[in-house]
Amino acid sequence: MAGNFFQNLMFIALIAAVIGYWWTGMRAKETAVAHAKRLCKRESVQLLDQTVALKKLRLGRDKAGNACLRREYRFEFTVAGEHRDQGKIVLNGKSLHQASLPFTRDEDGNRVFLQ
DSSP states (O other): OHHHHHHHHHHHHHHHHHHHHHHHHHHHHHHHHHHHHHHHHHTTOEESTTOOEEEEEEEEEOTTSOEEEEEEEEEEEESSSSOOEEEEEEEETTEEEEEEOSEEEOTTSOEEEOO
16 A cells, blocks of 8 residues: 555656646746847847747756756847848756857947858
8 A cells, every 4th residue: 555655656746847847948938038039139130930949958057056957949030031040048947048149240230140
């Protein structure tokens, strides 16, 4: 009887862990979309599809040095409506680690693509 109790407890703990992972993943995706929108607005480009896609998931460290999940998201944007380019958002836990587009600006403010 005790074995059955522990099996049930482990099953419930597994279900709770899956739900927790899904919940934190959805929150992180919402955060990544918000950062992508801000970045695109700041750089005067158009965010396409209004979404991001998870590309990498691994263990990382937050600013305090605590273990957390490091999620790397990609999103597509366009400069003039002709081509689709990819940007990147990296979150360490809940905080933004990196937000980047594949170009920089020269001294005149013109876009210079790094690819």
